[in-house]
Amino acid sequence: MIRRTASLALKQGQSDTIKVGILGSGITGCTVASTLLQSSSDKKFDITVYEAGRGVGGRMSTRSSFDNDSDEQIYQFDYGCRAIFPPKTELFRSELERWRKLGWVKQWNGKFVTIRCGDESSKNYNNNNQIIAEDTAEDEERYVGYPRMNSICEQLLQTKSNKSTVAVITQTRAAAFYVQSAGSRMWQLRHHDNAESKVLGEYDWLVCTDRNSASTKNVDLRDANIRPFNQLVNENIQSIPICTTMVILDKPLPITVDAIQIDHANNPTSMTSKFGTLEWITRDSSKPGRKQYNSDNSKTNECWVLQSSEQEGKRLLESKRLQGASLEQIRDVIRETMVADFKNSLPLLMSSSNACSDDSVRDIPLVVQSFGHRWGAAFPKHIAENNTFKSIDCYLDADKQFIACGDYFGKCHGSVEGAFLSGRAAAYHLIEKE
Template sequence: WKGRFAECRGGEIVPEDPDKRHYVGFPAMNGICAHLLEHDNIDVVLRTRACARYEPSESGRPWALTAHGDGRYLGEFDWLISGDRLSGTNNRADLRDANLLDFKAKVEPIASVPILVLMVAFEKPIKGLPYDGVKFDEKDGEFGALGWIARDTSKPGRNRDDGKECWVIQSGAKAAHDVIASIEEEDFETRRELVREKAKELLMNDFLSAIRKLANDDEAESTPQILSAVGHRWSAAFPLVSPSGDTYSNQGKDCLVDRDKNFVACGDYLGKLTGRIEGAYLSGRAAASVIINAIRNQ
């Protein structure tokens, strides 16, 4: 992603070293996974939440999977790989019949950090803003709830030929927490809608004032017309885990293994780079190594 980046430190905008590299999935974030899965020996079943049952037998494969919702039978498998810690939490059925008490006990206490996101489309580019991505620290107070803003249209594969421009605005963790805590509605759907509306309003206001502060003076007032804006809440955006142990600790383990049951768990809550794609990737590699070694040693 050949953009122009900056970081807000102590209220000051500091342009980033232009040689620092930035990577994004192409043409969209899921391009990374789609690429890895494109293989003759891999069958992919999309839009299906699998529920696993552990049924060891002398001849058969121990893991039987069905689809959540319609209960469709998905097949029997030698190994089960869990790529999402939320699968192991008590309010999810994914691993309820999997007899994985140790794993569930490890992931249940991991807290999640929520964040709010706004996606906004403008009629034409915001010309006066000299950056494509700016990172903020909400503790500064200078830019309100903002945590990160990105000119999505500047990323590879997202350029548009209709002249419109899309931005993604992300909140800091505290702002997200405050917004979510301020909504008292009990009905789940209504509550979710209210959070989305509030996220949209808050992030839009803070983004528009940030444009005025960050843009070149002569172009600051010319914010283009907004065509569409959608607020979103990521309830479990980042895991609150620390390899060093000051919050819930994963003890730096790259993956969790139950060798007796042919089960392995990976994800961004493991390893040393928690809450990041790099950490998730390294954890996935470690899980793959466990399985490859087990098969080689059979």
């Protein structure tokens, strides 16, 4: 699928036209594209964003479904990034403020609690089940994409430019080839999954936004002639996989909180026995702009997202029954396991003093539908403490005109903020070098 924005058409082949190929349409790739589109440089950027997934957004993806006849929404889930938390840097604070003013994000006033194993000295110690629920800072501002998490990425790709253009090609995994011949060199992108390895386009600059592209298991950068970079990534970065399940309940869950973090750190054995794989339980329907009422004013089904802990997610994915399983089977096992954990933990969640709206309410809703998802690389992990990637915002090979960026760089790694900062730095480098 190819989508080209309405920016002015560009005459190709002009010397002041810089062709840029971007691998990935997550927040990093979209920030690079948007920053180039906004650039006041004399150069024109002819940008193509390739996305292996079905839609843009990467780990800020949203899954939704609509009724074919009435066009009414049936469900919507932000099944990757839950929320954007208070910025740590001025640069991201001002970008978030810009997004807020443009209506791309809205504040989520949902109530957050953390549940952990307590000891008898704890204020909220509950003698029956020995867990405590603590409100998370009420004044902490949290934002979500409006009307969906991935709409931030879509909006960034619509950035107006009076000279540059961007094309977005989804469902296409691109592999990069560095082609050098007498007096000329360029990046050639070819179809990764296509038997003929069809040429997709030729570019002056290559921007790679996914650390997995450097993996030895992956062909994305195998012929890119950037071995030092691939080696650096593989020696320094690991990917943390986790499991997610999207759940539709037939009616609202009668608890007064919208996001529950299960803190396994204090007593992992006890917490796992009570909550199984679960680390985050989020009422997605409570986010601003998400559908809460049907056209007849009745309450809609409620959408919840369950996210596993790192340890339990890994344990599940590495379990014997999943060895050699197909992706479909893996998703089914994730779904079954996490829905069972959710159901088992509900009585405890509902009886914990801070979470239940009314002690007399014990009317547990039914799960009407659920979907499992495996995030093979949910978060980056820096292997060594003094890791190169923590101190740089992106990687530049000016000679080859190659830039790597993504949420594995910088101090805010593993977050939307880190991804944004890295994408912004990458675009500035590119503009500066041109």
